[in-house]
Amino acid sequence: MSGNPSTTSAGDASVDRGRGATLRLNASMIIGAILILLIVVLALVSFVWTPYGPSAVDPAARLQASSPEHPFGTDKFGRDTLTWIMYGARITLMVGIVAVGIAVLIGTPIGIIAAVFAQYPWGAWLSAVIMRANDILLAFPALLLAIVFAAVYQPGTGPAMVAVGIAAIPGFARVARSGTMQVLGSEYVRAAKASNRSAPAIAIVHVLPNIAGMVIVQASVAFAISVLAEAGLSFLGLGTQAPVPSWGRMLQESQQFLSTQPLLALWPGLFIALAVLGFNLLGDGLRDRFDPKMEARGNG
Amino acid sequence: MAENLLEVRNLTITPAGAEAPVLHDVSLSLALGERVGLIGESGSGKSLTAQSVMGLLPEELRAQGTVSLQGFAGNILDAKERTLAKMRSDLVSMVFQEPMSALNPLMRIGDQIAEVLRIHGEVARGDIPGRVLDLLTSVHMPDPNSARYAYPHQMSGGQRQRVMLAIALANSPRLLICDEPTTALDVTVQKHMLDLISERVAAVQAGLLFITHDLAVVAGVCDRVIVMYAGRIVETGSVAQIFTDPQHEYTRGLLASSDLDATDAHGKLFTLKTALSYAGPIDEAGPIDEAAPDDEGEQSSAADRPADVREPAPASAGEASTGDGSAPLIDVSGVSKHFRSRGLLLRRRSPVRALDDISFSVASGQRLGIVGESGSGKSTLLNLLSGLDRPTSGHVRVGDIRVESASSSALRSLREDLQIVFQDPFASLDPRMRVEDIVSEPLIARGIARVERLARVEEMLLAVDLDTKAMRRYPHQFSGGQRQRISIARALVTRPQILVADEPVSALDVSVRSQVLNLLTDLVDDYALTLLFVSHDLGVVRHLCSDVIVMKDGHIVESGSTEDIYAHPREEYTRSLIAATPSLAAALASAT
Numbered sequence: 001m002s003g004n005p006s007t008t009s010a011g012d013a014s015v016d017r018g019r020g021a022t023l024r025l026n027a028s029m030i031i032g033a034i035l036i037l038l039i040v041v042l043a044l045v046s047f048v049w050t051p052y053g054p055s056a057v058d059p060a061a062r063l064q065a066s067s068p069e070h071p072f073g074t075d076k077f078g079r080d081t082l083t084w085i086m087y088g089a090r091i092t093l094m095v096g097i098v099a100v101g102i103a104v105l106i107g108t109p110i111g112i113i114a115a116v117f118a119q120y121p122w123g124a125w126l127s128a129v130i131m132r133a134n135d136i137l138l139a140f141p142a143l144l145l146a147i148v149f150a151a152v153y154q155p156g157t158g159p160a161m162v163a164v165g166i167a168a169i170p171g172f173a174r175v176a177r178s179g180t181m182q183v184l185g186s187e188y189v190r191a192a193k194a195s196n197r198s199a200p201a202i203a204i205v206h207v208l209p210n211i212a213g214m215v216i217v218q219a220s221v222a223f224a225i226s227v228l229a230e231a232g233l234s235f236l237g238l239g240t241q242a243p244v245p246s247w248g249r250m251l252q253e254s255q256q257f258l259s260t261q262p263l264l265a266l267w268p269g270l271f272i273a274l275a276v277l278g279f280n281l282l283g284d285g286l287r288d289r290f291d292p293k294m295e296a297r298g299n300g
Numbered sequence: 301m302a303e304n305l306l307e308v309r310n311l312t313i314t315p316a317g318a319e320a321p322v323l324h325d326v327s328l329s330l331a332l333g334e335r336v337g338l339i340g341e342s343g344s345g346k347s348l349t350a351q352s353v354m355g356l357l358p359e360e361l362r363a364q365g366t367v368s369l370q371g372f373a374g375n376i377l378d379a380k381e382r383t384l385a386k387m388r389s390d391l392v393s394m395v396f397q398e399p400m401s402a403l404n405p406l407m408r409i410g411d412q413i414a415e416v417l418r419i420h421g422e423v424a425r426g427d428i429p430g431r432v433l434d435l436l437t438s439v440h441m442p443d444p445n446s447a448r449y450a451y452p453h454q455m456s457g458g459q460r461q462r463v464m465l466a467i468a469l470a471n472s473p474r475l476l477i478c479d480e481p482t483t484a485l486d487v488t489v490q491k492h493m494l495d496l497i498s499e500r501v502a503a504v505q506a507g508l509l510f511i512t513h514d515l516a517v518v519a520g521v522c523d524r525v526i527v528m529y530a531g532r533i534v535e536t537g538s539v540a541q542i543f544t545d546p547q548h549e550y551t552r553g554l555l556a557s558s559d560l561d562a563t564d565a566h567g568k569l570f571t572l573k574t575a576l577s578y579a580g581p582i583d584e585a586g587p588i589d590e591a592a593p594d595d596e597g598e599q600s601s602a603a604d605r606p607a608d609v610r611e612p613a614p615a616s617a618g619e620a621s622t623g624d625g626s627a628p629l630i631d632v633s634g635v636s637k638h639f640r641s642r643g644l645l646l647r648r649r650s651p652v653r654a655l656d657d658i659s660f661s662v663a664s665g666q667r668l669g670i671v672g673e674s675g676s677g678k679s680t681l682l683n684l685l686s687g688l689d690r691p692t693s694g695h696v697r698v699g700d701i702r703v704e705s706a707s708s709s710a711l712r713s714l715r716e717d718l719q720i721v722f723q724d725p726f727a728s729l730d731p732r733m734r735v736e737d738i739v740s741e742p743l744i745a746r747g748i749a750r751v752e753r754l755a756r757v758e759e760m761l762l763a764v765d766l767d768t769k770a771m772r773r774y775p776h777q778f779s780g781g782q783r784q785r786i787s788i789a790r791a792l793v794t795r796p797q798i799l800v801a802d803e804p805v806s807a808l809d810v811s812v813r814s815q816v817l818n819l820l821t822d823l824v825d826d827y828a829l830t831l832l833f834v835s836h837d838l839g840v841v842r843h844l845c846s847d848v849i850v851m852k853d854g855h856i857v858e859s860g861s862t863e864d865i866y867a868h869p870r871e872e873y874t875r876s877l878i879a880a881t882p883s884l885a886a887a888l889a890s891a892t
Contacts (some may be wrong), residue, residue, distance in 0.1 A: 186727060187722050187723075187724060187727040187728040188727065188728050188729055188730040190688065190720075190722070190728075191720065191722060191728050191729075191741075191787075191790065192730075192741060193688060193715075194686055194688065194715055194718075194719065194720045195715070195719070195741050195742030195745050195790070195794070196712050196715045196716065196742065196745040196746070197741060197744070197745045198745070201744075201745070205730075205733070205737075205741075206730050206733075209730075209732040209733075210730070210731070210732055
C-alpha cells in the first residue's frame with residue numbers, strides 16, 4: 001500500500017470490522033442449526049441402522065409406552081415409533097429440499113428478471129405482467145394447490161412437494177425482485193454499466209452474490225413452512241401415502257388412540273415442532289446476520 | 301478542575317479481545333462556553349472520544365479513565381444507563397453527520413422537536429408548540445410555521461441539519477457536540493450552517509466540541525484546536541497557533557494537505573509525506589499570483605496534447621476528426637432533460653427540468669471542471685455524456701457518436717472511450733467482489749483473455765500506487781482513499797480517451813484528498829486524458845482544471861477559464877460559491 005500511516009491504520013480498522021462480521025454468530029442461529037442437525041442426523045442414520053424394520057409388526061406389543069425395547073413406544077400394529085420417527089425425518093427433509101429447491105430455482109430468476117426488465121422503457125409492462133401473475137399465484141394457499149394436485153394426479157409425496165414448492169415461488173420472486181432493484185440502483189452497477197457489462201452479466205456477477213443473503217433467509221423460512229405443509233397434507237391424507245413413514249400421517253393415525261396412548265401423538269408432534277422451530281430460528285439468525293442496515297452501521 | 305465544563309482524563313479504549321487500545325491515554329478539558337475543535341482523519345479516534353462523553357460507547361469496547369462533566373456527579377464511563385439518559389437530556393446533546401438518518405422519516409419535524417421537549421419535561425405542555433416555533437425561528441428556518449408540519453424528506457440537507465441543531469439546542473444543553481455536521485452538505489450551505497452553529501452556541505452560552513477532518517472548517521468556528529492521530533492527541537493549541545506554528549509533524553501535514561492553493565516544487569499538492577517544505581497558508585493575494593504560472597504551465601501542456609502522437613485511444617473515425625484540434629471532442633448543444641414525476645394515481649405533474657438548454661464543448665486534452673451544488677443537474681449531465689441516459693431535446697456528441705440517436709452498439713463503443721470515477725468509493729465497488737475482478741470488469745466486457753486481463757490489472761494497480769497483493773482482497777479491507785484508487789484503476793484500465801470524475805474526493809478525508817488529486821493529475825498527464833471533473837468545491841476544481849462551467853438549477857451560470865472565473869466572477873452566484881469555499885488563508889484571517 002502507499003505506506004502512509006493514515007491509510008494503513010484506517011485499513012486495519014476496517015479489516016477488524018470484517019472479521020467481526022464473519023464471526024458474529026447469535027444464539028438463535030446456533031440453536032436453530034443444532035435442531036436441524038439433529039433431524040439431519042436422524043435421517044442419515046435411518047439409512048444404515050434403525051432399532052427395528054419400518055414394517056416389523058409385533059402384535060404382542062401394541063400401543064406400548066416408552067420402554068427399554070421401544071424408547072418412544074409402539075403404535076397400533078406394534079411397530080416401533082422411534083424407527084418411524086427416523087424414517088419420517090427423511091420424508092420431511094426431502095419435501096423441504098425439493099419444495100424449497102423448486103421455489104428458489106423458479107422464484108429467484110423470476111424476481112431478478114422482473115427487476116431487470118423494469119429498468120427499460122420497453123420492459124416495464126412485461127415486468128408488471130410478471131409480478132401480477134406472481135400476485136395471482138400468491139393468492140392460492142399451498143393447501144388448496146395440493147388438493148387440486150391430489151385430485152388431478154393422485155395423492156402422494158411427489159405432488160405434495162411440487163404443490164408446496166409452487167406455492168412458495170411468489171415469496172422468492174418478491175424477495176429477489178426487491179433485492180435486485182436495490183442492487184441495480186447502486187453505484188457499482190452504474191459503474192458496471194459504464195464499463196459496458198451486459199444486463200445478464202450484471203445479473204450474474206453483481207446481483208446474485210449480493211441478494212444471496214436475502215434468498216438464503218427466505219429459504220430457511222420457506223423450509224419451515226414446507227415441513228409444516230407436508231405434515232398438514234399427510235395429516236389430511238393428501239401427502240405421503242400409507243406404507244411410507246411420515247410424521248404428519250403418524251399424527252393422524254394417533255388420533256383414535258389419544259385417550260389410550262397419548263405418547264403416540266406426542267413424538268411426531270414434537271419433532272414437527274422442533275424442525276419448524278429449528279428452521280425458523282436459523283432464518284431469524286441469518287436475517288440478523290445479513291441485515292443490510294446492520295452492515296451499513298458497521299461502515300459508519 | 302471544577303471550573304471546567306468537561307474534563308477527560310487518561311481515557312483509554314480497548315476493543316474486547318484486542319490487545320492494542322484504539323484510544324491511548326486521551327486527556328482534554330473544555331471550559332464553560334469554550335469552543336474546541338477536535339480534528340483528525342477517520343479512524344483517529346475523534347468520534348470514539350465524543351461517544352464516551354455522551355456515554356454512547358458500544359458495549360464491546362472497554363474504556364478506562366475518567367470523563368467528568370459539570371453538573372453530573374461521578375464518572376460518565378461508570379454511570380448507569382438511566383442516569384446517562386438524564387444527562388443526555390439535560391447537559392449534553394449532539395448533532396450528527398447525516399441528518400437524514402438521524403431524523404425519523406415518518407414523523408413531522410415539529411413533532412420530533414416537541415418530543416424532545418416533552419421528554420425533558422421542563423416546558424409546560426401548552427407552551428410546547430410555541431417553543432417549537434421559537435426554536436425553528438432561532439435556527440433561521442425559512443417559513444418556520446409551516447416547517448413544523450413538514451416531513452424530513454421534504455426538506456433539503458441544510459434544512460434537515462438546521463432541524464437537528466434545533467433539537468440539540470431544545471433543552472439548552474451546557475455542551476453541544478457536533479460530529480462532522482457539515483461534511484454531507486454543499487459548500488454554500490456549509491458556510492451558513494457553520495455561521496449558525498457559532499451564533500447559536502454563543503447565544504445559549506454552551507460549550508462546543510466540534511469534530512471534523514477539515515482544518516479550514518474548524519478555524520471559523522473554534523477558539524482552540526485538538527489534533528488527534530491514531531488514537532492519541534498529538535497537539536493542542538489556539539487556532540492561530542496551530543495554523544501558523546504547528547509543532548507536530550502530522551499537524552503540519554494536515555495543514556499542508558488542506559491547502560489547495562499551495563503546491564510544491566513539482567506543482568503537486570502537498571500530502572502528509574511532502575509537507576516538510578510547506579510554508580504555511582499565504583494571504584489572499586499571494587496564492588493567486590503564485591499559482592497562476594503553475595496552472596498556465598499545465599494548461600499549455602494540456603493544449604499541446606491533441607497534436608501529441610502518444611494518444612493511446614483506439615483508432616476510430618472520431619479520432620481523426622478530433623486529432624487536428626479543429627472539432628471539439630465533446631460537443632453539447634441546446635440540451636435539455638426533463639423528468640416527469642408521476643404523482644398519486646398517475647396524476648401528471650409539471651416535468652422537472654433537470655437540464656435546460658445546456659451548450660458547451662470540450663477539446664481533446666482539455667480539463668473541464670463542472671461546478672454546482674447538489675440539484676444543479678451535474679449528475680444528469682454526466683449520465684447523458686456517458687450514454688446512460690438520453691436527452692429530452694438537443695444534441696450531445698462525444699467523439700463521432702451522437703448520443704441522442706445512437707444505437708446501443710454505438711453507445712457501447714462510446715463507453716469504451718469514456719470512463720467514470722464515482723463519488724462514493726464505498727458505494728461504487730461491489731462489496732462481494734475481489735479487487736482483481738472489480739478492476740478487470742471493463743476488460744471482461746471487451747472479451748479480453750484472462751491472462752492478459754490479470755497483467756493489465758496488475759499494471760494499473762501499480763499505476764495508482766496500490767500493492768498487487770490488493771488483488772485478492774475485498775473492498776471492505778481498504779480505506780476510503782485506497783478504494784478511490786481502485787475506482788480510478790477500474791476507470792483507466794481500458795485506456796479511455798475521456799475520464800469523467802464525479803466528485804471523486806468529496807467523500808474523502810482532507811489528508812487523503814490531496815494524494816488522490818495528485819494521482820489524478822499524474823494519470824491525466826500520463827494517459828493524455830480529456831478530463832471532466834465534477835465538483836461542488838471550487839478549490840479542487842481550481843487546482844485541477846483549466847476551464848470551468850458553473851451550473852445552477854439546470855442552467856449554465858457562467859463558463860470560462862478557471863483563473864478568469866476565480867479572479868473576476870461575473871455572476872452573483874459564482875461569487876457566493878467562491879466566498880463559501882473554505883480556505884485556510886481566509887479562515888485564519890477571520891480567526892486572528
